[in-house]
Amino acid sequence: MLSLEGKQIAFTGARKQDEVKQLVANFGGVAHIRPAQGTILTDEEEIGPAMRRVIAEGADWVIFTTGQGAQRLLDVARQSDMLWDWLRLLRTARVAARGYKTRKLLKEWAISPAVSDDDGTSAGLMRAFGEAPQLDGRKVVVQLHGERPERLLRWLEDNGAVVETLMPYIHVPPPESDIRSFLEELQERKFDAVAFTSALQVRYLFEMAGRFGMKEMLRSRLSGDVLAAAVGKVTAEALEEEGVAPVLQPSDQRIGSLVVKLARYFQTGSFDESQ
Template sequence: MSDTLAGRLIAVPETRALDLFCDMLEGRGATAMRCPMVRIRDAEDGVPIEAWLNRFVTDPPHVMIFYTGEGLMRLVGFADRMGCEEAFVDTLSKIRKITRGPKPVKALRSIGLDTDLRAVSPTTDGLVETLQGEDLAGQRVGVQLYPDHKARALLDLLDALGANVDRVIPYRYVPAQESTEAARLIERMAEGAVDLIAITSMAQISHLFDVAAALGIEDALADGLTKTDVASVGPVATEALQARGYEPTIVAPEPFALKSLVRRIEAHFAP
């Protein structure tokens, strides 16, 4: 394709789109260091998810807020196994749907639906700004969250607006590989051998720091993050980095996708 990233070693902790992302980088001459951090699995205990779906179908909320496309598709999967997928999608079609970012919009469209309202920015703060002044008093509001969510501000707002919130977290994160692999990545970064690490989710940051803490190599990770350029795919990953005291070197523009991130990486390393 090109050699705009020739000679660059880029760490890729992505999991779901690992091959796609690495192909895009390698097609531009980079060496991709595959180091998937986390995998996504259904919630370990399915009983609360099934109970939530039963409530959703039999006594639907007035509003449904989706944080992630993964969350919506996991709910569709649970509903399918329960034998109520058609009822779930039909019910969803009749209520107001609010989305945080582009991925839940894409997931809705994959089941023949669309969003009714998008957050002004794909963050919790964006949802809060969007919903300020909404008349939700006495309304039932479903909220699909994600593991280790940072949604307190949204939940507080919904409470202040008088909404009755019914939340659900339909999936969890599990390590994608042995901690020794993440430790090896930290070691290479601390050596200054990695040109850039491309962060595509908050969970990747959490896992990297968790491994460093568990193995007592926090100083090596801190050293590595000062020697290695850090690219972020969007606001959520950026906020996760900032919460740890680090500013990304590169942030992808909207629509916060891999293609736009790769273009920014190319521009960063351009002579």
């Protein structure tokens, strides 16, 4: 039977804390939430008028890049008494979606994306569009995800799209004192593994580690005594770009699958899911 008995696992995402703790506890381990990014929802008075303008002007394509962002836009639409107008737009325009969580949310509202990625990345979404002749001269509304996906936006513009963006939330660094304490815990080998759920968490953590003169320590720990784990290909690539190897990641983008893979690794010592 798979087990995390006695294992201390740090998670750098702040969302669904109780669920994460219970998932790890189900395998006998202990989850420690150590947020490496903060999220601030865009004020309704700021995003609401932009959504009304999009509804009034219409759109040929609407691209959702995260489930959290898609949900925030639905929430603002409901709070601003324009939910049905927003849903009508999504059912008349063509919709593209990046990521499993985004597709799951849209399905709940009976919205079927015409285009979706196969790996949770913007690059995968671009591949799914193919040569993108359908974008030339078309108005494309892109839901941003805390930061501007410059590669995706540039690709859309290069293919002739008229791009408008909606920013339902922004990411901010966590308090420096919290990150310093987390880095000190890593230095003292208090965790058996650290699970990252976004590339931005990786970037913030390494950036702050550099400020504190602890970057080499962080890279060494995550490549040695402390197992680095990642949800999603983009997150894993961010760790690899920082020189961290190996990186454990599940075949899908779900936190539950990551916890199962952690339990399998600590039981077998192998990244191979067949063991």
